[in-house]
Amino acid sequence: MKSLLLKCTFAAVLLLGFAFTAKAQSAVNEQQTANNKPIATYQVGAAKITVWENDRANGSTWKNFVIEKLYKKDGEWKTSNRFDASELLELRSAIDKAIDEQHVKVSTRDEEEDD
Numbered sequence: 557m558k559s560l561l562l563k564c565t566f567a568a569v570l571l572l573g574f575a576f577t578a579k580a581q582s583a584v585n586e587q588q589t590a591n592n593k594p595i596a597t598y599q600v601g602a603a604k605i606t607v608w609e610n611d612r613a614n615g616s617t618w619k620n621f622v623i624e625k626l627y628k629k630d631g632e633w634k635t636s637n638r639f640d641a642s643e644l645l646e647l648r649s650a651i652d653k654a655i656d657e658q659h660v661k662v663s664t665r666d667e668e669e670d671d
Contacts, residue, residue: 594608594622598653600647601646601649602625602626603623603639604623604624605650605653606622607619608622623637623647623650623651625643
């Protein structure tokens, strides 16, 4: 009986975790939609990087980079976050483009918070 109770509790905790994760992802998607369109997209082969700009409460902005692979299956375009060995080179090229054109620089979290 105790084992069954533990299993049920564990299952409930897992379900709550998945629900919170789904809600958080939904909030990110809503924020990106609210900001309308991405500020840039870089694609090399199947690898695609979409750049979103977000506003902070203090008026400054930050950028998020969404990395995905595009592929067609059964006549429909789909996305994935998994890349095979040959697609890694395409991903690297797309990342290099995004870094160069978005003027990405190395900084620490403390420097970002000071901005």
